[in-house]
Amino acid sequence: MIYNEYGKTGIKVSAIGMGGMRFENQEDPEACASLVKAAYDSGINYFDTAPGYGKSEDLFGIALKEMQKTRKEKPFYVATKTFGGNPADVRKDLENSLKRMGLDYIDFYHVWCIMSLDNYRQRVNNGVLKEFEKLKAEGLIKHICISTHMAGADIRPMLADYPFDGMLLGYSIMNFAYRTEGIEAAAESKMGVTVMNPLGGGIIPQNPSRFSFVKASPEETVVEGALRFLMNDRRISTALVGFANKPQLAEAIRAVDGFYRLKDSDVSRIKENLRTSFNELCTTCSYCNVCAKKIPVPKLMDAYNHYVLANGNPDSMIGRLKWHWGIEIEDEMFGSCNQCGLCESKCTQHLPIRERLETIKSEVEKAREKKEKSKPAK
Ligand code: SF4
Ligand code: SF4
Helix, strand or coil: EEEHHHHCCEEEECCEEEECCCCCCCCCCCHHHHHHHHHHHHCCCCCCCCCCCCCCHHHHHHHHHHHHHHHCCCEEEEEEEEEECCCCCCHHHHHHHHHHHHHHHHHHEEEEEEEEHHHHHHHHHHHHHHHHHHHHHHEEEEEEEEEEEHHHHHHHHHHHHHCCEEEEEEECCCHHHHHHHHHHHHHHHHEEEEECCCCCCHHHHHHHCHHHHHCCCCCCCCHHHHHHHHCCCCCCCEEECCCCCHHHHHHHHHHHCCCCCCCCHHHHHHHHHHHHHCCCCCCCCCCCCCCCCCCCCHHHHHHHHHHHHCCCHHHHHHHHHHHCCCCCCCCCHHHHCCCCCCCHHCCCCCCCCHHHHHHHHHHHHHHHHHHHHCCCCC
16 A cells, blocks of 8 residues: 655555445445455555445444554544534534544544535634634544535635645546646645545446546556546545445555556646547536626536436436535526526637536426426325
8 A cells, every 4th residue: 555644744644545435235334344444454544434425424433443453553544524514513513423433533524515615714704613623622633624626726715714734625537627726725735635536426437448548558447547647646645435345445456556656748648638538528627617697617517527428317417416516406597597608608628518508407307307206295
């Protein structure tokens, strides 16, 4: 296993961490706990979970009980998060997480899922960070971190506002253009950086031929190639992989074992490939974020990527909107585009944004109807 510094904390974290939201079957606690333990035994020492990942914290708790026995000689670090928008909710969330996992403290506690600068300021104004500081002084958390889905340009002022120990953000070969400034800002502040969704939410392994250019040899898998691309980035402390089972864990470990540093020319080649072979995909560069009606075009186009890569499966796009961007199908924004074309005129990829917005709207309407029909009759 390769270990990297986590910012200025003095902690060394494994180059890949375990993301605890994709267990194959959460109804089989023993199998899930055994997967966590197998990750620990393989040298992974960073474990990320959240109260909203189904039973993830409870499942981690079963494994952590066992892992505590060797924690002194073989340290591990637990990261979890709170959506709490005020001090009381933050404290309550933390107490529940500690209880579920049987821990005395959380190593990396995250202000969870900041979607906009307004959202960040609101939580700060409500005293969320002050409460984090109190929890730290009480020894209940060790490090104050932030998790975000914002574009890199918005991340920069947020990181300039508070000396976070670390940041968690979604980053993969599919959206590096959109987020790279955020990672740069974190590196400048010497913060730890954890990336989630390094496999594009499963899109990369599900489309091996489309992503084959990240592979170094025919034997290698796209997962190994995609992870190497991230591990090659010295600004990233750990990349979370959501192993569902032991074969997937083994594949991720192979990527670390076989890691070698890419030459600058390889990195440029991969980036160029991302630009050219995905010319129908949005690079999430955000230049189209100019809508007077406040339609979050880059977010919608990112979700549309998932629609394309999942061969037109609307669930993939709607899941991305909900779980990654926090956009529900009920959002009225979907119907407010007047097709003015301003966003389209700014698109670096010359994508037919208006046409895509219409497709998204139509799929969202179908999903709303389906949801309505599935409600039990009164
Ligand atoms: S085309 Fe629609 S989304 Fe784009 S700028 Fe105009 S109103 Fe906004
Ligand atoms: S739609 Fe075009 S301009 Fe907008 S984020 Fe995607 S690639 Fe960039």
